[in-house]
Amino acid sequence: MDEIILIDKPAGITSFGVVARVRRVLSEQLFTKTGEKRKVKVGHTGTLDPFATGLLILLTGKATKRSNEFLKMDKVYLAELHLGATSTTGDPEGEIATTALDAEPEASTEEPTHKAASEVLHSFIGQVKQIPPIYSAIKINGRRAYDLARKGEEPDMPERTVSICSIDLVEYSYPKLIIRVHCSSGTYIRTLAEDIGKQLGCGAYLTALRREKIGDYQLENAQTLKDLGITS
Numbered sequence: 001m002d003e004i005i006l007i008d009k010p011a012g013i014t015s016f017g018v019v020a021r022v023r024r025v026l027s028e029q030l031f032t033k034t035g036e037k038r039k040v041k042v043g044h045t046g047t048l049d050p051f052a053t054g055l056l057i058l059l060t061g062k063a064t065k066r067s068n069e070f071l072k073m074d075k076v077y078l079a080e081l082h083l084g085a086t087s088t089t090g091d092p093e094g095e096i097a098t099t100a101l102d103a104e105p106e107a108s109t110e111e112p113t114h115k116a117a118s119e120v121l122h123s124f125i126g127q128v129k130q131i132p133p134i135y136s137a138i139k140i141n142g143r144r145a146y147d148l149a150r151k152g153e154e155p156d157m158p159e160r161t162v163s164i165c166s167i168d169l170v171e172y173s174y175p176k177l178i179i180r181v182h183c184s185s186g187t188y189i190r191t192l193a194e195d196i197g198k199q200l201g202c203g204a205y206l207t208a209l210r211r212e213k214i215g216d217y218q219l220e221n222a223q224t225l226k227d228l229g230i231t232s
Helices: 015-034 061-071 114-123 145-150 189-200
Strands: 004-009 042-044 053-060 075-083 126-130 160-173 176-183 204-214
Touching: 004 015, 015 042, 015 053, 042 061, 053 061, 075 189, 114 160, 114 189, 126 189, 176 189, 176 204, 189 204
Parallel strands: 053 204
Antiparallel strands: 004 053, 042 053, 075 176, 075 204, 126 160, 160 176
């Protein structure tokens, strides 16, 4: 029970939902083996949004004390962006606007070229400043930012510096742009997508996100919920 479990999180479920399901299964297994009715301690080491998929590291039992070891690890994501539109949440769950950003006075209705997209992506490599999305789990004066945003408030999100180790253009066929990002912990790919859209002058938001790696832990070694006997 004191283990590291790699999960391939499906879309449409929260990270907490994955934890709850795995906890239930492990607790049932413990009861079957020992007759002891006890909830097994389970925690995750970094959330994925409900629409996102991919690597989620779970810690069980005494291993939960090691959570800080995982929080600062670099991550690799495969991200799909939709160019020429924006979202109030930076992802498919928000309200979509198909017009160019009003904040970009030189916004263009022309499709960015492959060369332009490559050059913009390259410009983000290194230390970059980000303002996290208001629909995030960051706490502002003790309250989650997304709770404030859902109530119509506009929390003052603190700027942060993150590191983008690499960005590879995987596929581009306007309006779809697929990129692979190797970044430091604390990087918001939703914010990166929006900033890429601003630089291109057309706007952008995430349509899909898949986490492929955390530190040295690889998605290819992860189990699905079905592998663990979890079907709902």
